[in-house]
Amino acid sequence: MLDSAMAALASLADPSLLLMLLIGVVAGLVMGLIPGLGGTGAVAILLPITFGMEPPQALALLIGALAVVHTSDTVSAVLLGAPGSASASVTMLDGYSMAKNGQAARALTLAFLSSMAGGIIGAIGLTLAIPLARPLVLSFASPELFMLTVLGVALAAVLSRGNIIKGVSAGLLGLVLGMVGTSPTTAEERFTFGSLFLGDGLSLVAVALGIFGLAEIASRASQRRGQKQNVSLGGGWGKGIREWLSHWTQVIRGALIGIWAGVLPGVGATAGTWLAYGQAVATAKDKRKFGKGDPRGIVGPESANNSVEAGDLIPTLLFGIPGGVPSAMLLGMLLTYGIQPGPSIITEHLDLMYLIVWSFAIASVLGALFCFLSVKQLAKLTKVPFAVLAAGLVAIMLLGSFQEGGQLGDLWVMIILGVFGWLLKSTGFPRAPFLIGFVLAIPLERYYFLTDSLYNGLDWMARPGVLVFLAILILPIVWSFIKFLRARKQANLDDGHRDERPEDDESPLKNSMWSLAAAGIFTAAFAAALIASASFSPEARLVPQLVSIGGLVFSAILLFIEVRVRLRARTVAAGWTLDAGFALKTFLWMTGFLALTAAFGYIVAVTIFIPAFLLIVARARLKVAITYTLVLYVALLALPSLLPIDLPQGWLNTLI
Amino acid sequence: MTVLVAYSPAAEGREALTTGITEALLRKTDLLIVNVGRGHHDLDPAEMQELEAQLRAANLTLTLESSVLSDPGDAVIQIAQDRNVDMIVVGLRHRSMVGKLILGSTVQRILLDATCPVLAVRPDGL
Numbered sequence: 009m010l011d012s013a014m015a016a017l018a019s020l021a022d023p024s025l026l027l028m029l030l031i032g033v034v035a036g037l038v039m040g041l042i043p044g045l046g047g048t049g050a051v052a053i054l055l056p057i058t059f060g061m062e063p064p065q066a067l068a069l070l071i072g073a074l075a076v077v078h079t080s081d082t083v084s085a086v087l088l089g090a091p092g093s094a095s096a097s098v099t100m101l102d103g104y105s106m107a108k109n110g111q112a113a114r115a116l117t118l119a120f121l122s123s124m125a126g127g128i129i130g131a132i133g134l135t136l137a138i139p140l141a142r143p144l145v146l147s148f149a150s151p152e153l154f155m156l157t158v159l160g161v162a163l164a165a166v167l168s169r170g171n172i173i174k175g176v177s178a179g180l181l182g183l184v185l186g187m188v189g190t191s192p193t194t195a196e197e198r199f200t201f202g203s204l205f206l207g208d209g210l211s212l213v214a215v216a217l218g219i220f221g222l223a224e225i226a227s228r229a230s231q232r233r234g235q236k237q238n239v240s241l242g243g244g245w246g247k248g249i250r251e252w253l254s255h256w257t258q259v260i261r262g263a264l265i266g267i268w269a270g271v272l273p274g275v276g277a278t279a280g281t282w283l284a285y286g287q288a289v290a291t292a293k294d295k296r297k298f299g300k301g302d303p304r305g306i307v308g309p310e311s312a313n314n315s316v317e318a319g320d321l322i323p324t325l326l327f328g329i330p331g332g333v334p335s336a337m338l339l340g341m342l343l344t345y346g347i348q349p350g351p352s353i354i355t356e357h358l359d360l361m362y363l364i365v366w367s368f369a370i371a372s373v374l375g376a377l378f379c380f381l382s383v384k385q386l387a388k389l390t391k392v393p394f395a396v397l398a399a400g401l402v403a404i405m406l407l408g409s410f411q412e413g414g415q416l417g418d419l420w421v422m423i424i425l426g427v428f429g430w431l432l433k434s435t436g437f438p439r440a441p442f443l444i445g446f447v448l449a450i451p452l453e454r455y456y457f458l459t460d461s462l463y464n465g466l467d468w469m470a471r472p473g474v475l476v477f478l479a480i481l482i483l484p485i486v487w488s489f490i491k492f493l494r495a496r497k498q499a500n501l502d503d504g505h506r507d508e509r510p511e512d513d514e515s516p517l518k519n520s521m522w523s524l525a526a527a528g529i530f531t532a533a534f535a536a537a538l539i540a541s542a543s544f545s546p547e548a549r550l551v552p553q554l555v556s557i558g559g560l561v562f563s564a565i566l567l568f569i570e571v572r573v574r575l576r577a578r579t580v581a582a583g584w585t586l587d588a589g590f591a592l593k594t595f596l597w598m599t600g601f602l603a604l605t606a607a608f609g610y611i612v613a614v615t616i617f618i619p620a621f622l623l624i625v626a627r628a629r630l631k632v633a634i635t636y637t638l639v640l641y642v643a644l645l646a647l648p649s650l651l652p653i654d655l656p657q658g659w660l661n662t663l664i
Numbered sequence: 665m666t667v668l669v670a671y672s673p674a675a676e677g678r679e680a681l682t683t684g685i686t687e688a689l690l691r692k693t694d695l696l697i698v699n700v701g702r703g704h705h706d707l708d709p710a711e712m713q714e715l716e717a718q719l720r721a722a723n724l725t726l727t728l729e730s731s732v733l734s735d736p737g738d739a740v741i742q743i744a745q746d747r748n749v750d751m752i753v754v755g756l757r758h759r760s761m762v763g764k765l766i767l768g769s770t771v772q773r774i775l776l777d778a779t780c781p782v783l784a785v786r787p788d789g790l
Contacts (some may be wrong), residue, residue: 101732289733290773295742299732391745 013135016362018084019064020370028065028514031369032072033374041389042397044224046093047077047317047334052216053404055337056411060652064363070341071367074334075377076588078277078313079123084381084390086106086115093637094545095277095313098285102298102305103257107309109301110242116383117248118303120376121308122259122409126311127372129263130318131365137322138361145326151468153328153350155477157448160329161441164274165390166484168438172492173566175274177530178432179441180559182311182380184537184552185210186449191548193457198548199540205417212340214409215446218331221405222598223433226591229398229625241383242442258288258307266312270319274440276332277316286311318368325349325361328451336447344629355550395626399618400640407610407644416606419656423598428529430591434516436521453551517588519573528568534559597621609658615641665693668749670740670774675787676755683785684753685715693750694725698743700736700770703773737773744780752782 020026032054037052050073058066078095085091086103099119139394146155161183165175189198189209200206252259262284269280288308290300298305320331321338329348330336342349347357354361380388409422432439459468468474517523537556541549597617604613618640622633647653669684671677679772681697688695695715697707707715707728716726729747731739746751763770775782 286735286738289738289742290735293777293779295733295738296745298738298742573731 012358013362013365015508016359017366019359019363020068020366023364023491025064025068028061028068029072029371030374032069032078032367033371033378036068036073036076036371037080037378037386038373038389039351040043040077040093041083042401043084043090043093043385043394044228045077045221045401046095047074047332048216048220048337049224050074050077051212051334051337052221053408055213055341057651057653058341058410063347063360065341066341066345066361067364070338071364071375072371074317074338075127075314075371076123076367076378078310078317079120079127079372079375079379080386081377082116082119082123082310083386086119087112087387088390090390093277095281095309095316096310098281098313101285102300102302102652104308105299106609107242109362110240111244111301113241114244114248114251114303115301115306116241116379117245118252118255118306120379121249121252122262122307122310124372124376125259126263126266126314127318127375128369129260129311130267130315131369131372133263133267133286134318134321134325134368135362135365138358139327140356141322141326145200145354148351148473149471150455150458150462151471152375152473152477154452154459155474155481156327156329157452157455159477160273160323160327160448161445161452162481163272163484164441164444166276166436166488167272168440171436172485172488173562173569174437175441177559177562177566178437178439179445180555180562181444181530181533182445183449183452183555184533184559185215185442186446187453187552187555188499191223192450192454192545194545195550196545196548198544198552199537203417205413205415208413208444209450210421211409211412211418212337212447213412214418215425216333216337216443217405217409218422218425219429219432219439219443222402222595223429223439224420225398225401225405226426226430226431226594227587228394230395230587252307255303255307258304259311261287261291262308262311263315265308266315267319267322269312270316270331271322273323273331273444274438276440277313279314280319281309281313291537302370314372321364321368325364330444330447333443336440336444340447391629393626396622396628396632396636398594399621399626399636400603402621403618403640404616406598406602406605407653407655408581410610411653414654416602416656419602419605423595423602426598427592427595430595431522431526431529434588434591435520435526436518437526456551501658517585519570521574522588524567524570524574527563529572530563531560531567534563583637596627597625605656605658607658607660609661610656611641611644613656614644665691666696666747666749667691667693668696668698668740668744668747668752670736670752670754671707672699672777674701674734674755674757677701678755679785679787680753680755683716683783685781686740687706687751687753688719688724689722691750692722692724694727695719696729696741696743696749698729698731698736698745699741700740705747713788718739735770737777740774741777741779744778751780752778754782754784756784756786773779 035054036050037043049068054070054073066452081093081096082099085096085100086107089100089104091097091100103119118204161179165179166172188206190207191198197207265282265284265287269275272513285305285308288304289295292304320335323331324331324335324339330339333444339349347353406419409418429439534556537552538560541552541556601613601617604616615637618637619633622636623626648655667684667688669680671681684695719726729741729743733742738772740752752774754774757769759769
């Protein structure tokens with residue numbers, strides 16, 4: 009154990025690994041500042057770069073970024089009162105109040121130090137989990153692994169914020185989407201409609217960047233104006249450090265809550281951070297200062313949101329079920345390298361496990377250090393309007409998702425899923441179960457058939473491990489059903505400690521024609537999958553059919569609820585809102601960009617799209633647009649020689 | 665000088681409100697209402713006006729307050745500490761041992777954490 013841990017540390021002395029870690033940290037810090045990207049965006053954008061690398065280098069890069077995303081997202085929350093990510097909005101409560109009193113430096117010191125400590129404690133948690141879980145993991149056979157994949161999707165669906173029915177529907181649709189391509193058991197093609205391109209299945213990067221990245225850009229691209237306020241940091245760095253030391257118990261408590269929230273699938277950084285804030289308030293005797301600049305309101309949550317990412321890695325690496333969206337993508341990456349998380353990573357790739365742990369811990373320290381050194385520059389970056397950033401982000405995301413298969417079809421899939429992701433986001437569907445379902449679809453089916461061929465009938469159900477997992481699967485469902493009943497009877501007024509976010513501002517189009525349309529799309533998709541799967545051979549048919557029947561049941565319930573709400577609604581619900589129009593217009597821009605790429609190649613498309621988007625949508629000044637385009641153009645010309653990246657060629661290039 | 669009522673749109677909350685008004689009139693102090701119900705079930709505007717008139721007749725004021733904290737128990741205690749209130753009035757409901765063990769109880773937390781006297785009332789009066 010200790011040998012491999014030390015060997016992994018020694019391997020980090022390798023300059024190429026260290027360089028990747030540094031690049032990852034810087035990239036993670038920058039992406040933490042951009043609203044809406046978060047850990048998901050950071051991993052999705054960096055993942056394509058790693059395709060040509062060895063696993064250790066790739067992991068150092070990705071873990072370096074993932075570990076520090078939540079360190080820098082605090083900056084804009086504290087200085088401007090505009091959180092860079094949903095989880096940083098907790099820090100805003102007390103951090104922004106401190107900044108308004110001229111104590112921004114104090115708030116940032118507390119936040120950076122807590123983030124660092126959270127990351128280190130998270131890494132320690134991950135280390136301790138390895139020997140603890142090792143005997144358990146090694147006793148797993150295919151029935152347990154099958155149950156674990158089911159649990160991964162089911163827990164993500166049940167525990168994600170919002171409606172359970174919506175969560176389960178999203179998870180099941182993710183499973184169906186994951187089954188597109190070649191069946192793992194019979195090698196026949198499913199849901200490909202005869203297309204050669206769909207035969208390999210959908211690209212993970214395209215799906216993740218579409219559902220999360222493009223959807224986020226579309227819903228925020230209307231923000232044309234940056235923050236104009238002048239930011240003063242004030243003094244108090246030293247005071248902040250002393251104060252942080254006096255709150256060390258809060259730091260540890262926050263980090264432990266974060267790890268726990270990370271271990272549970274579907275409970276991400278946002279929920280973990282609110283939990284930590286709730287606990288900090290609940291355990292404080294004097295609650296007067298909370299929301300008005302209490303250091304305890306910064307320390308706990310900040311430490312929690314970094315340790316969540318480490319906690320996420322525990323079930324991902326040890327059991328092969330992703331604890332969150334970024335780690336779902338990490339899992340997908342490991343699978344492409346032929347590293348099977350779960351029992352085999354513990355026996356064969358222990359060095360990689362420890363490399364992850366060390367990278368996480370070192371990146372946390374480096375991230376906090378960089379933040380301290382460059383806080384003034386980072387603060388300037390937060391003043392750039394999102395619409396200006398969006399132009400570059402669209403170009404980068406489309407380039408990124410091209411790298412996995414080198415096919416333009418992936419980019420079309422990405423934009424279509426982007427529209428779908430935006431619909432999910434605005435109508436209150438959790439998107440995490442969707443992506444987790446997508447990643448776990450093939451392992452689920454493979455383990456099921458392995459189990460089925462090794463055991464007679466339902467004998468495998470009697471294995472003790474399977475029974476335990478069944479119990480874990482059923483309990484949360486029963487629990488949330490009870491909570492649902494109590495909420496209906498208004499009997500829950502006195503229940504428990506409420507740690508969730510105070511109001512639901514994330515899904516403005518709930519209970520409108522949009523959510524009705526979303527329910528309709530779900531139902532139609534499951535029905536189509538059911539009909540299409542009828543033509544498969546019996547082995548290839550079983551799992552898709554089960555999933556789509558389940559999905560049909562849930563989406564029918566959803567449709568029924570939506571229709572009933574529409575019939576009962578007395579007021580006219582939000583129909584074509586301004587934001588919805590803007591988001592769809594942004595998608596049209598993206599489609600235009602892709603059409604240009606298909607016709608003239610990527611470089612030409614960028615030189616047309618970027619200035620046009622900046623001038624028309626972002627309403628930036630001409631000088632800005634020209635410099636922006638030139639910088640991006642030069643960078644794109646230099647990129648293929650620095651990194652193993654291919655630029656999409658257009659139809660015109662093939663003629664020449 | 666204020667009496668704080670933890671109001672919720674249920675029998676216990678109504679009872680707490682009635683007792684709170686009596687108490688405020690008796691003590692000749694202002695009344696502060698904190699909504700602890702889930703969602704935004706504020707008092708009926710008509711009822712609000714009636715209450716306000718009733719208190720104004722005695723030369724007292726009525727305020728509604730909310731907090732950034734999402735937990736109603738913590739919110740009540742924060743506001744109570746912040747406004748330095750004389751007394752918190754809460755409505756109790758019957759909770760089984762198991763119910764309290766698994767779910768916890770907001771009222772219990774207010775009773776234990778409050779830094780001022782707490783008056784607890786029950787709607788059935790038993």
